[in-house]
Structures are given as C-alpha cells and as structure tokens.
Amino acid sequence: MIIRVKQISFFLCLLILAAVFAQGLIKDDNSLEILIKELYPVPSPTGYEYPLIDAIRKHLPSSIRIDKDYLGGLHVQNPNGSPLTLVTGVDEIGYIVGGIKEDGFLTLDRAVPSPFPLFDSFFPGHGVTIWTGTGPVRGILALPSTHILSREARRQLSDYFSLNNFLVDTGAESREDAEAAGVKYCDPVTPDKHLQNLAGRIWNGYGIGSRSCAVLLLQAVMNIPEYTSMNASFSWLVQTKFYVRGSRPAKALGAVHAHQMTEGTPILVIAPYPKPDDLDSMTREGLLYTPGSAGRLSARISAAAEAHGISLQKAPEINSPVLNAYMQDYPSSALWLPVKYLHTPSESVFHSDLLALMKMIEELTVK
Amino acid sequence: MNIRMDKKIILAAMMPAVLFFISITCFGDDEESVWTQLRTLLMIPGVSGMEHPVADYLMEQIPSKLNPKRDDMHNVWFSTGAGAEHLVFVAHTDELGLIVEEITPEGKLKVSGRGGFIPKMYEGRPVTVYTAEDPVDGIVVPRPNYSGREQEAAHYQTADIVIDIGAVSDEDARQIGVAVGDQITIQKQIIELSEDIIAARAVDDRAGCAVLLSAMQRLDWGREWNKKITFLWDVQEETGLYGAAKMAEQLQADYVFPVDTFVSSAGPFDDRRFAYLPLGQGAVIRAVDSSSITPVPYVQKVMDIARENRIAFQIGNTRGGNDGSVFVPYGAVDIPLAWPGLYSHSFIEKIHRSDLNDLTDLVVALVEQW
Numbered sequence: 001m002i003i004r005v006k007q008i009s010f011f012l013c014l015l016i017l018a019a020v021f022a023q024g025l026i027k028d029d030n031s032l033e034i035l036i037k038e039l040y041p042v043p044s045p046t047g048y049e050y051p052l053i054d055a056i057r058k059h060l061p062s063s064i065r066i067d068k069d070y071l072g073g074l075h076v077q078n079p080n081g082s083p084l085t086l087v088t089g090v091d092e093i094g095y096i097v098g099g100i101k102e103d104g105f106l107t108l109d110r111a112v113p114s115p116f117p118l119f120d121s122f123f124p125g126h127g128v129t130i131w132t133g134t135g136p137v138r139g140i141l142a143l144p145s146t147h148i149l150s151r152e153a154r155r156q157l158s159d160y161f162s163l164n165n166f167l168v169d170t171g172a173e174s175r176e177d178a179e180a181a182g183v184k185y186c187d188p189v190t191p192d193k194h195l196q197n198l199a200g201r202i203w204n205g206y207g208i209g210s211r212s213c214a215v216l217l218l219q220a221v222m223n224i225p226e227y228t229s230m231n232a233s234f235s236w237l238v239q240t241k242f243y244v245r246g247s248r249p250a251k252a253l254g255a256v257h258a259h260q261m262t263e264g265t266p267i268l269v270i271a272p273y274p275k276p277d278d279l280d281s282m283t284r285e286g287l288l289y290t291p292g293s294a295g296r297l298s299a300r301i302s303a304a305a306e307a308h309g310i311s312l313q314k315a316p317e318i319n320s321p322v323l324n325a326y327m328q329d330y331p332s333s334a335l336w337l338p339v340k341y342l343h344t345p346s347e348s349v350f351h352s353d354l355l356a357l358m359k360m361i362e363e364l365t366v367k
Numbered sequence: 368m369n370i371r372m373d374k375k376i377i378l379a380a381m382m383p384a385v386l387f388f389i390s391i392t393c394f395g396d397d398e399e400s401v402w403t404q405l406r407t408l409l410m411i412p413g414v415s416g417m418e419h420p421v422a423d424y425l426m427e428q429i430p431s432k433l434n435p436k437r438d439d440m441h442n443v444w445f446s447t448g449a450g451a452e453h454l455v456f457v458a459h460t461d462e463l464g465l466i467v468e469e470i471t472p473e474g475k476l477k478v479s480g481r482g483g484f485i486p487k488m489y490e491g492r493p494v495t496v497y498t499a500e501d502p503v504d505g506i507v508v509p510r511p512n513y514s515g516r517e518q519e520a521a522h523y524q525t526a527d528i529v530i531d532i533g534a535v536s537d538e539d540a541r542q543i544g545v546a547v548g549d550q551i552t553i554q555k556q557i558i559e560l561s562e563d564i565i566a567a568r569a570v571d572d573r574a575g576c577a578v579l580l581s582a583m584q585r586l587d588w589g590r591e592w593n594k595k596i597t598f599l600w601d602v603q604e605e606t607g608l609y610g611a612a613k614m615a616e617q618l619q620a621d622y623v624f625p626v627d628t629f630v631s632s633a634g635p636f637d638d639r640r641f642a643y644l645p646l647g648q649g650a651v652i653r654a655v656d657s658s659s660i661t662p663v664p665y666v667q668k669v670m671d672i673a674r675e676n677r678i679a680f681q682i683g684n685t686r687g688g689n690d691g692s693v694f695v696p697y698g699a700v701d702i703p704l705a706w707p708g709l710y711s712h713s714f715i716e717k718i719h720r721s722d723l724n725d726l727t728d729l730v731v732a733l734v735e736q737w
Binding site: 115117118121122126139140142144145147150153158161165169170192194197198200202204277341342343 | 484485490491492504505507516518519520521522560566632634635636638712713714717
C-alpha cells in the first residue's frame, strides 16, 4: 500500500513537471503570439513611430532604466554596464500626404526611398489610413472603373499603379471637406495591414519582419527574471529607413543619431534579412548572421546556436544601413530573420525562425 | 398627496421613452435594414459558379409564406400574385473571384478567374480559400524577381497568380483542407469612409440583393396588386448571365427590373464624357448600357412614379451588361435600376447609403404602383 502510494506520487510529480515544462514552452509561443497580434496593427511609418514606441514602452517594467533619444527611439539600458547592445529598427515604409486637390482627393509622396521599382504597385485598389492630428481617417487608393476604361487607358494600365498617379479617396467631395476631416499636408499615410497565420506555421503581413524583430526584443526584456541578471542593452531605433545625407554606404539616420545613447558594445543588429532573393540559393532553415567586425560576439553567437541546435548560416556581405551606421565606430554583427516577400503585403516569417531567434537573443542577453 | 398631479408627472417622464420606442420601431428600422443587409451580404463568399453560401443565406431570409424556390444552379426566387402582367425584379448573387485549378507538388495553388478584373490587384495580397470545412488564409505570391529593376506593373495576368497557404507539398495542402474547385476571394473587409459611404469587394451586386431583401421585408404581400411579382436572386451574371438566361425562359416576364451597379465615371481617373452620376444624388435609371436600351415611355413611367413618391433619382448611360437583357428575346421590356458606384470590379467598390435607400424606395413604389 505504501509502495503503491509512493509510486503514484512519483508519477504524479513527473506528470506535473512535464505539464509545467510544456506550459513554459507553450507560454513562450503564446506570449509571443499575443504580443505580435497586439503590436502588429500599430502604425509606425518613418517619422511617426511614436504610437509603436509608446505601445512597446507600456510593456516595459517601470523599474528598469528607459531612455529616449531626440528622434523618439527607445533605449533600455543595462544597470550592470553593458557588454552588448541589441538594436532593431521599428519604422515601416509609408507615405505622406503630398497635396489636397480641390475635389477632395489626396496626392501622396514618399518620405523615404522606395525599396524597389514595383513597391508602390501593390497598393492601388486597397485601403490606406491617414494619421491626422485629430485621429485616423480611412481612405482608398483609387483605380479606374474597369467597365469604362478606354482602349488607350488599358494600354497604359501600369500608369495607375505608380506613385505619380496615386489618388486617395476619403469620401471627401472638396478640399474643405478633406481639411474638415483633419487632413493636412505631410500627414503620415500607411497601407492597410492584414495579419495572417498560414497553416499555423507562417506569420504573414506587410512589415511583419521588422515588427517581429521589435517584438522579440521586447519579449526578451519582459522574460528577464531579474533585472540584475540582465546582460545587454536594447534599442528600438526610429528613422532607420531614412539615411544620413551623402553617406556611402548608406547609414540609417536613426541609428547614427542613437550613438549618443549607446553604452554597451559590441552592437548586435536584429533585423529581417535584407536580401530575400538570396534565400532561394541558401537553405531556408534556421537563421543567418553577418559576423561583421565583432569577432568575439560572433563566437558567442555560434556557441548559442549550437547549444540550442539552431541552424546558423553565414550571410554574404550585404548592404544594411542599420549595420553600416555602427560598423565604423563599434564592433558590430547582425543576426538576420529570414523573410519571404520582403516589403510586400505578403511578407512572411516562419514561426520556427522566430522562436529560434528568440532563443538566441535570450541566450545572449541573460547571465 | 396629489395623485392626479403625480400621474401627470409620471406620464410626462415616460414620454421621451415612448417617443424613442416609436421612432426606432416605426422610422429608424426600415432605412437601417438595407444598409445592414448589405454589410452582411458583403462578407459571404459567392464567386460565380459557387454562389451556394449566398443562396443559403437568402433562403433563411425569405419567409416560408412566400414559398421561396431554389434550383440546382442556386438561383433563388419567389413569385406571388396574379394578373395580366408579370414583373420580375432581379439581382445577381455572384462576385468576381478565383477558383483553385491545380495544387502544385510544392503545395501552391494555381487558379482561374471568374469575371472581368485587373489581375494586378491581386498581386501580393492576402486571400481566403473557402474549403469544404473552414476558410483557409493564403497570400498571392509576388511575381518572381519582384524586386528587380525591369518590371512593368500591370504586366501580370491571372495565369501568373500563385497562392501560398503555408503548405509544403500537395499532400500537405490537401490535409489543410484545400481542394481543386474551391473558391477564393480577396480577404473580405468593409472600408468605412464615413457613416454613409463604404468601399468593399462585391458591392456589385450584393447591393442589389440587399435592395430586394429590404423591399421584400417592407412590402405587404397580403395585398392584391392585380399583377404577378417575382423577386429573383440569380447566379453567374459576371460570367455570362447564365442564371438569368435559365430563369428568363422559365419565368416569362412582361417587365424585368435588374437591380445592379451603375458604373459611374465620377472617379478621378474616369472619362466624364458619359456616365457622370455622382454618389449620393439618388437611385439610377440605367436607361442605356452595353446590352439594352430602355424604351423612353418606360423610362418616363419610372420617373413619374419616383417623382410622385419624392424619391431622388438620376438617369444615365454606362457600359456593361445586365441580367434583364436576356429576358427581352422572350418578350419582356428591360428596365434596369441601379445605384451609382465607383471603382467597378475592384476591391474598393464604393457606394453611398442614401442611394441604396432611394433605390429600395423605388423598388417598393414600382411593385405597388406599376
């Protein structure tokens, strides 16, 4: 009887431990999913990142040291002095109101360079939001009516998918209408974002790559059990899609500006891999890294990957304006999140890659 | 205590509540219902040839006392009354979209298109695949080398559309639930530009469907109008008026009133040489289009009834066909009615609430007074 009770108790303890362990694993995935779903819809076009910065800040405990630079970038500083700083850019590529026509339609301009010629063509015929001083205003990017397209217009259909011809319909019938709704020149404009979960394996949506990286850094800070055990500083940079004028290679302005806040080196850039076309010729399993100029960090990264059984590939030399902003002045490396269809509405990241990157970050940032 | 005074005070206090109750039951509901019906209908998938979900919804909405019918194509209709003339009001339930034609060994979907649209609108966009079980999220993959320098935006055909649902093989895709023949729409959403203006996929012709439903709810079917009335929600209009063609032979109408879009040229890219009817100015008598010319006396009759009932209306000519045109060879007069709409056959078809209300009022008036 006693032996039976002992055996039963032993197996019960095993079951409870297994459940707790599984819960820990599930919790990691669940809490990441919850954060992604909460933060993904928040707008952050270059120059208007504060909604996302504020949303990130709300999750940070008040006990840690939080600084902001003058552009609005957010920095969590390691109380122990920092042997490592993780940085990621939070801004997304958007537009600004360029003009308000007399008939109420809005023209658009871009504040940051287009990543490739076809970029603008994904947005006509879909929704946008104008972030005015009095609140968001919904709009649609107009297209010609199919039925009454003339033959000449059909031959020049590509013209309607060019920024030069973007016209936003907000329902306003005059300039006064549009202005009464709160619209003014230079208001930020973002294309609609739709977060999807394909087959339970892939997060998909415009800008999901950089948003995931911002969430991973936040999750890493939130997961630190004691802030005395923190081993890194964290920076969410703004205006990384805007470059220092005349810089060769291009340097992200927000990253250069944030040098004043940088307390710990080396620098580890966490970002979507900037050349997704390369991925076709490389294995898609696991992460990529650029050793850069941080030799010892590179060794730590390799060791962390090996400890967790994470496949890690060295990426070819690439032009990353965020990494470029640090390389000259600090030992710097980059860990890349593989992304499919970068800078399109169908941008995709694999859950498994996100979890792998999260493990790597935790390994590197907790004593 | 003055009981009489207390009663007066109580009654006075209750009056606002009583008046509010009267307002929402007698005045607010009718005008609200067509807009609400439209918003519901817009979210139901029904690509041409796959309209059964819409037919299911309609059959639930039509009271059994009207004896609704449904055929194997998923046309839905009811007929009531008797008399010398037979009036048919028709709206189509189908929308533009895609059908799964092939599942590749890599688990991607190749598709065919239903209806006329600009394929470029789909590139890179999220879609929904409606399987036999549950809807499945997917994306239209950007073209190969989408980030290259030499790309012509609109050089993108339906044959170029490849859909990724996250599957890694054809077996995986089938386990997710996708099958050849499943319908696909762009991810459905209603963009609210104001309280009275929305933009969405499938306003053409869910708006017409909503008008007929709302008119059906308002009309007193117990009355004797000395004519036969049919309300018909038909299928496959976008692919060739096939649903209407089958019903035209069966119904033998005298007058047919298709309720569909008036493609307005009030959009910023449209040539205003014709079809310039702004939104918010009233229901449209679509006097001339690519498939019919309504004889002037009948246009005049509709105008007279509209004026008599103080219903705002406009008259115009546009492009595109209508379901009523296939009734004409069987002896009917085709009198298309419409609402002015912008950005036809896009994902942002735009409509104004007051036009929909006016159109519903017009259909009710025509049933009662034609």
